[in-house]
Amino acid sequence: MTAPRNELQRIMRALEASGLSVEAVEDGALVRDGDSRVALFADADHRGGVIVRLHLDLDLYVEEDALPDILMGMNLLNQGLDYGTLNLDPVDDEDLGEDAPLTFAVLGRAVLWLRDLGAEELERLREHLRRFEAEVTEAVERTLHGGKGLSA
Template structure:
């Protein structure tokens, strides 16, 4: 379902009022939180309210031959996440090489349902956004730079 632009603009205005930098994009918004930018998309829920989807591009890429090890590591990391999850998305190849290995981007993703857009629910969204970005970023950084860094 498509979102009414009014709902997206209300969410963007609320985030801006609370000191976050928000930039409209084609079908959503980019929210600057610390050093990262979280993509935010909103759609109407047929049963009422809106569904907010958050996407955090981690600038991590893996090739298909590393997938077994990466999937085990991501599964372990996801077990410790409360506000989102790590996912793999295939990257469209820039060059048309038939034998080139597939590459996947590692993304943080989260979904939040807001039954309405009142002040309490918008506060809950801001807190969820903050915790999502912090939790995913810290988990990945600790894994990559910790004593048992993930090999990709």
């Protein structure tokens, strides 16, 4: 059940007022802060409130043969994350031949429930968004540029 468009627009206005660049995309919004881009989607909760889903595309791709090592590394990284998780999504690339290895995109994801769209809850969303992006990006960069971790 999707939140009424005016709720998403209220969220977008609040994020813009806090200094973030926000633009509407299909059924959600794209929030930009510097080089980072987080997709934001809002759904009405049948118990009241709004469920906000955040997706951070990390521009990392993994081929099927590297999955065992990657999954172990992601599991370890996820244990240290407070504001989101790393997930793998299959990349649907019709341009590749049938014999091409299956490829997965590494994404950061988070979900936050807001009891309403009052100032306090919108501030909590801004803080969650900021910490989610920073925490996931830092964990991945530290792992990729450190001596051990993910190898794709």
